[in-house]
Amino acid sequence: MNEQSHTSPLLQVDDLRVSLPTARGWAQALRGVSWRMARGQTVGLIGESGSGKSLTALALMGLLPERARVTGRIKLNGQELVGLSEPQLCQLRGPRMAMIFQEPMTALNPLHPIWKQIAEPLRLHQNMSASDAKARALQLLERVQLPRAKERLDAYPHELSGGQRQRVMISIALACSPDLLIADEPTTALDVTVQKEVLALIQQLVREEGMGLLLISHDLGLMQDQVERVMVMYGGAVVESAITAELFAHRAHPYTRGLFAARPRLGMARGTRLPTISGSVPELMSFPAGCAFAERCSLAVDDCRQMPPQAQSIPSKAQAQTPHVVTCPRWRLP
Template identity: 60%
Template sequence: MSAANDTPLIEVEGLGISLNTSRGRAQAVREVSFALRRGETLGLVGESGCGKSVTALALMGLLPDSAIVSGSIRLDGRELVGLSDPDYCRLRGNRISMIFQEPMTALNPMHTVGRQVAEPLRRHKNLSAAEAREEAIALLDRVGLPDAFKRADAYPHQFSGGQRQRITIAMALACQPDVLIADEPTTALDVTIQRQILDLVADLVEERGMAMILISHDLGVIAENVSRMMVMYGGAVVESGTTDAVFSRMGHPYTQGLFRARPRLGAKKGTRLKTIAGSVPELADLPQGCTFADRCPIVIARCRAALPDAIDIGGGHRARCIRTDVSLAGAGA
């Protein structure tokens, strides 16, 4: 690997995000750090409300005006925290893009899909209307939209959910971004379409040498599509490492709970899925100590005293748990 490829493309250090809620200000993200080079893939996994999407919105500069962001986000060494909105607009959709979770709300119902895919090309690449349309049609064809030339003049409501997701992918990839964030890109799609879309994204990431962040609550999607992963809970990263290392030696009780709760092929009809007792805490109710303490089967008093440090359990595989000796011993339970 060359020295240029060894330089991180995007670096996040000690990211903290505080948001206004109906119950006052709450810490939505705490001490999140990671770095990605070109061609690398990172998965963020966890239940809804764990901070995954908020982290992604911070990278895109799309947090509410009332949000307070601490720490650092650097793209090619340029600090993005505190960047003015006009400067961020020059990056957003150009060097860093996002495939949003719900394509129907990501697309403007008042404009044709061809116009929407062409817009970032006109804004960031200064293409003429005719050039941008030609490139938009080529992108729509590339992502597998049938009869792209004719359907570029159709509106979002005239497409199926899978087709709308392909259109949002075309929009995100229009300017060949350096960093692609895919936030639950296959939610509510059937398994066949899900596989097609994930394969398409993987091919385009490899082809264009992008860094990709894939957000999902589906461990199977993460296992098959990223080389590294972070498990988030209560706004904090509770486990991180290579995907192979995390799946083979889950060091945090929360990761183990997610793994046990996954559906299993071959299970007898009527078999109940295992669940993690309790629910994700509200942002305004995050505990002082370990965010998972109230749901953890091996919790002790010391867990509630302070947010644990991440402990290296081998080869850069880290878990934010003071009881990794116990959790690792019981990982197969």
């Protein structure tokens, strides 16, 4: 499904900007992020640590630091989220949008058995009794294929493995059948076999529920298998966006090409040195006036450091309905 499949998108983000207070003043952490997502669409967000991926997710969920300044628009099913009060956002988290966090051991409450943590959104948003919510918690645990689910209802998080805890997190996120599911590095702490099981489970549940999925990761191989469209972030902005097959076949932005060149590939000779992107992501207070990637880019010229680059659609070799967008005047296709 592409983002033009519906006249009204599930999620609409326009010129989202987030500023955070620091000891040196206000730092702009997100800089004009925009995109659309249709119901049932799967979108991936990739980039180095510090590029703004997790901050984007927290902005969508209304979980930014208390003093953060937010401008732009975030519309979920046509409802504006920017500017809502905390009580209003609490009414949306769970029934309308939910998030699977990166590390379940820190996201789960160690003082409560898992059934109570799954039951909490059911009791809060659907007014279920404790007994009904516990029965529903069991159904959800069985749905996410937690082994011996009935025996583990009264287990505490520390009594479960990493993969089992992540299944509990998925149960909590799906308890109220949200429209939008955000998964922030959901398999980072899991071994490879469990990673595949958890990702397959998320995909199955997304298809069954018809919800939109925003998957955040630094794993390019995972993105190739899991999402329909990929957005590449750098310096708090989306620098390239295309359907997955198009992006993997035809990278245009110098940063995207650098990311892909640095990944290991099967068949490489032992001892082969992988190409690297020189330097590191600049600190929030050190972004240049122009392109944030300019100091690390071999193609940069003086204008790149002075003028913010503008997003532009480029020819799509896949003839996709969703445009291939790149934020670089010196883009090129391989």
